[in-house]
Amino acid sequence: MKYYYDLHLHSCLSPCGDMDMTPNNIVNMAKLLGLDVIALTDHNTSLNCKAAMEVGKEVGLVVIPGMELTTSEDIHAVCLFPTLEQAIDWNDYVDEKRIKIKNKAEIYGRQVIMNSADEEIGEIENLLLPSSNIGIYEAYHKAKEFGGICYPAHIDRDSLSILSVLGEIDEYCGFRTAELADKSKLPELKKLHPILNNMNIVTSSDAHYLENMREAENFLELEELSAENVIKYLDR
Numbered sequence: 001m002k003y004y005y006d007l008h009l010h011s012c013l014s015p016c017g018d019m020d021m022t023p024n025n026i027v028n029m030a031k032l033l034g035l036d037v038i039a040l041t042d043h044n045t046s047l048n049c050k051a052a053m054e055v056g057k058e059v060g061l062v063v064i065p066g067m068e069l070t071t072s073e074d075i076h077a078v079c080l081f082p083t084l085e086q087a088i089d090w091n092d093y094v095d096e097k098r099i100k101i102k103n104k105a106e107i108y109g110r111q112v113i114m115n116s117a118d119e120e121i122g123e124i125e126n127l128l129l130p131s132s133n134i135g136i137y138e139a140y141h142k143a144k145e146f147g148g149i150c151y152p153a154h155i156d157r158d159s160l161s162i163l164s165v166l167g168e169i170d171e172y173c174g175f176r177t178a179e180l181a182d183k184s185k186l187p188e189l190k191k192l193h194p195i196l197n198n199m200n201i202v203t204s205s206d207a208h209y210l211e212n213m214r215e216a217e218n219f220l221e222l223e224e225l226s227a228e229n230v231i232k233y234l235d236r
């Protein structure tokens with residue numbers, strides 16, 4: 001079966017995420033757009049995943065708990081986990097490894113934790129954007145230890161991507177999947193980086209605003225849809 005996905009979305013917990021990116025708005029917009037599965041991947045935190053997963057359960061949409069990790073090299077990488085518990089363990093691990101500076105909400109935006117009724121239940125004090133001290137060579141292997149996967153985000157972008165920072169996807173990083181922001185660039189990138197021929201390629205919206213979420217267009221072929229199966233597929 002084909003299952004339409006968007007595996008890179010930010011909520012109001014990301015400082016750069018719009019306050020309209022609430023758990024209910026994200027999940028219901030995903031439904032409207034015809035998606036079957038989404039992942040919530042806020043910058044260096046997974047603390048809005050619980051609410052989004054609960055809403056997903058109510059409306060019949062699979063929500064994979066995740067995070068967009070900033071590595072020590074300032075490379076963005078999507079991390080996905082089969083269960084909320086694993087994602088929260090990973091969240092706590094990354095939290096220990098982050099540079100701690102206070103958020104200035106008036107400059108960077110608020111970092112709001114919500115429940116499944118879209119009520120504010122907390123706010124993260126330290127800015128979520130600075131890098132962790134988890135390196136790009138250990139990110140995949142560490143995420144695996146926590147039961148999940150990790151892969152480089154928007155590799156075709158000019159900043160905060162593995163190609164803009166390292167210039168290459170080194171096989172020793174261990175990544176099995178790469179995310180492209182613009183999939184029309186894939187043929188050109190495959191010529192420059194043949195390793196992509198042996199990797200799974202995904203394209204997600206990286207939406208920070210509801211209006212940037214995309215119509216169902218990209219799909220995975222799975223026998224049965226679950227967070228675990230999506231992760232297994234992307235780790236082939």
Ligand SMILES: [Zn+2]
Binds near residue numbers: 068076153154160
């Ligand atoms: Zn990013």
Ligand SMILES: [Zn+2]
Binds near residue numbers: 010068206
């Ligand atoms: Zn992102």
